[in-house]
Amino acid sequence: MAKAPVLTPRAEDFPRWYQDIVNKAELADNGPVRGTMVIRPYGYGLWERMQQEMDARIKETGTQNAYFPLLIPRSYLTREAEHVEGFAPELAVVTHGGGKELEEPAVVRPTSETIINEYFSKWIQSYRDLPLLINQWANVVRWELRPRLFLRTSEFLWQEGHTAHATYEEARDFAARIHRDVYGDFLRNVLATDFMSGRKTARERFAGAINTLTLESMMGDGKALQMVTSHELGQNFARAFHTRYLAKDGRQELVWQTSWGSTTRMIGALVMTHGDDDGLRVPPRLAPIQVVVLAIKGDETVLATVRETGDRLRAAGLRVHVDDRTGIPFGRRAVDWELKGVPVRVEIGPRDLEHGTVMLSRRIPGGKEPVPVDALAGMLPGILEEDQALLLEQSRERRESRTADVSTFEEAVEAATAGCWARIPWAVLGEDGEAGLAEHAVTVRCLVAEDGSVPDADDAPGNVAVVARAY
């Protein structure tokens, strides 16, 4: 008996399939103010796991968490010229507070470089205060005209790191370290997501940065998604906010800075990277629920075994949920866990117990098999690691099979509009070619060196531009 599809198939309408998963897996709803979103408990559980994994990696670098105000005096934004130009069209402005019109309107932070520099300039006196390594977990608002849940929302959650260093080299190396050891490591080893690692062209750089490092991943429809970025800010904000330190040689010097961020957008990327026509597939190392133990029917022995199995798997260090809601038909619950992408279902009914087995159902490669109940705890860690590796492998294969080396502007456009990525020498494309891509809704996602590493400069010899349509 063929199942009626719960979701619009990807091949039929990819954007609608995405919307269906977000809705039916209960990840998020649209908020009442245009472009805002409500993150539902299962979606928020994914974010909590992302936070835990990222936060540990961020702290590993010696960075400390802090919290800066939501509301920023509008005048701060205007101090760094490129920055205000980049963000002005997206600002939400508070004009009234406590029943009165404010003397100076405040903007809801779109990012915190300006307000953080105001404090860095107070806290930093001498070279002994450097490096200053700060991160915050916060909400930001950037007004969005074409909103899409997780991918483009007027309010989103993120972490933003902000650091100050004594020299250009230290700042550059720290941005590269975050790019590699925090973001790269998290994407590859937790999110099971392959990426291209490169630098943004001048056109695509963060407003106020001298260099932006990016990790770009290929979604299920071949489009690119910018996963995370790390910026070298040079001395631009330090100049605007007089963020100076007393150097060892007694001179006052401007600090060199970085900033870097990752957002709830990664939840959208997770859906579009690993989802299939049956729903989400969550990488086991990320999954808030790695194993769900389901009671098929409600007899006492079954329920007791289900709970006991849950406890035993929890004791083995797994993240386990017990579904004993036998008032709801089993089939409906099974489809729901499939939609939510829980890697392993352990299904237990009276017939299984007669045989001393349970049914092990794997979401990621698919397939079911009976397994002796006593063997479960021993088998599952290996199975979950296999699943984790398979997702990364599928993500890598997709990118490789859908990336073409091309040598002309026309070929690059053709590949990108067909849902592929094109690699074209930057010397051939150039800034004029890049401007021309915009007419086809295609962009340069990043520049990479010939050997795949991150180039030191936009015009380093041998640089290749990775060109694609993007979210």
Place this chain on the structure above:
Amino acid sequence: MAKAPVLTPRAEDFPRWYQDIVNKAELADNGPVRGTMVIRPYGYGLWERMQQEMDARIKETGTQNAYFPLLIPRSYLTREAEHVEGFAPELAVVTHGGGKELEEPAVVRPTSETIINEYFSKWIQSYRDLPLLINQWANVVRWELRPRLFLRTSEFLWQEGHTAHATYEEARDFAARIHRDVYGDFLRNVLATDFMSGRKTARERFAGAINTLTLESMMGDGKALQMVTSHELGQNFARAFHTRYLAKDGRQELVWQTSWGSTTRMIGALVMTHGDDDGLRVPPRLAPIQVVVLAIKGDETVLATVRETGDRLRAAGLRVHVDDRTGIPFGRRAVDWELKGVPVRVEIGPRDLEHGTVMLSRRIPGGKEPVPVDALAGMLPGILEEDQALLLEQSRERRESRTADVSTFEEAVEAATAGCWARIPWAVLGEDGEAGLAEHAVTVRCLVAEDGSVPDADDAPGNVAVVARAY
């Protein structure tokens, strides 16, 4: 040799002493927009520990985290009459977004009952969907005319729980469970803070609630601070937002609701409960740093021992920081850790190593003694538990010694204005007496039953009003 005081002594000027600690222990700074604050890394570390401990207790009750938008259509606030009256004077209003004036202004959430009910009314269909237990960690804005760091700020961080239940009894019992098992347990067993547990009078209730449970603690100057509150909302918001469910008997019923919150205000309470003239004293179970291991001077053997000791104590499960900044004078660093209230300092210098000992310095009871380096890891857990118990005991003693049973309005005012708490029969004080207290800047903090439990009603026989000045 007497130390020059780093802080204004409490007896001289308590508010200034508080401000000195917040500043010198690097907990927080004033933000540029009136009443906002920057929470510095050490202050934020305290908040992260509070979040971890509270979040675990909240999840224990079956509550799940989610996230609702920062911006709420202004019209939502007006749907519940008491609610809008309570919050209207404190709102921050966004009138412009994305370069245009908004059709309907949005308010920055002062709390989320309204927007959450909008979604509860979509998510809840039948009795099977109840109870619905949601919590969020978020920032809120309530415009503050007389701001004070942590205690009253225009933006603060908090958790807000929101639940929906099928019956009045279930909602009442859940609010009581949060009050006791989450908040009461956290305050007593982690924050080492004694409290009175009671209900608010009608005058002091949350705007839109039918009952508010509160925990009130005595600060170092004898004033009260409302630590946390848990509200029974009855069906007020359900009525305003049509939050209905299909009952087992086939009828449509309004849900019964609760909400409950705790905020960064607790950091201010921590300072004013346990701080002394040398700085903060952080209860060990809360402390982000329980033990700091300090190198007195920078010879190689000392530094190696310091790091090795740090590793060994970490391996014993303690939260440890190693201070090997030997470029900064030892005395300055010791004072700094004292200000920050780290419970135990382990100080290691060349002379100590000659004797195979280290200096163990205890912040909470005070005092120093040499200890064999090998004995440290075995001794510290017991010492920290002793310190934890001592802080709770001191907090309890303060409240008991400064609470008076009185029988007239005049005596109550006299006690409260002298920095004490007064217990007066509610039948004697009454609502008129309560109104009269306001002229003396005194309030009823809560009503308690004769046996110390939380009364079921304001006018239950034997109710006692606890009366005090408050933050």
